[in-house]
Amino acid sequence: MNAGIEALLARLGAKREEMLERAGQCQTATELVVWAERFNVKLTQEEAGELLQFAHGSEDELPDSELGRVSGGTAFGKPPMCPKCRKLSPYGSSTCQHCGEPL
Numbered sequence: 091m092n093a094g095i096e097a098l099l100a101r102l103g104a105k106r107e108e109m110l111e112r113a114g115q116c117q118t119a120t121e122l123v124v125w126a127e128r129f130n131v132k133l134t135q136e137e138a139g140e141l142l143q144f145a146h147g148s149e150d151e152l153p154d155s156e157l158g159r160v161s162g163g164t165a166f167g168k169p170p171m172c173p174k175c176r177k178l179s180p181y182g183s184s185t186c187q188h189c190g191e192p193l
């Protein structure tokens with residue numbers, strides 16, 4: 091057990107059992123932070139993350155930032171295709187890389 095989680099559990103005091111149980115049911119640190127606020131417990135994202143990891147008893151959970159990156163990556167769809175020469179240009183291009191046609 092690392093020093094961070096130990097200090098955090100000490101700070102939670104009587105609520106620790108409840109918090110750990112809940113942490114085991116939460117999928118994200120944000121979810122746990124929101125839930126803790128209802129019990130007048132202030133958690134940072136880092137603290138909630140540690141608690142989550144501790145409660146789940148594994149280190150292979152993806153952190154929020156990682157999940158955001160993965161789901162964000164699939165939301166982009168296809169790169170822009172030129173209406174004139176029908177070739178693909180890189181993401182975010184405003185004109186065709188091949189013939190200069192506005193996209």
Ligand SMILES: [Zn+2]
Binds near residue numbers: 172176177189190191
């Ligand atoms: Zn083109």
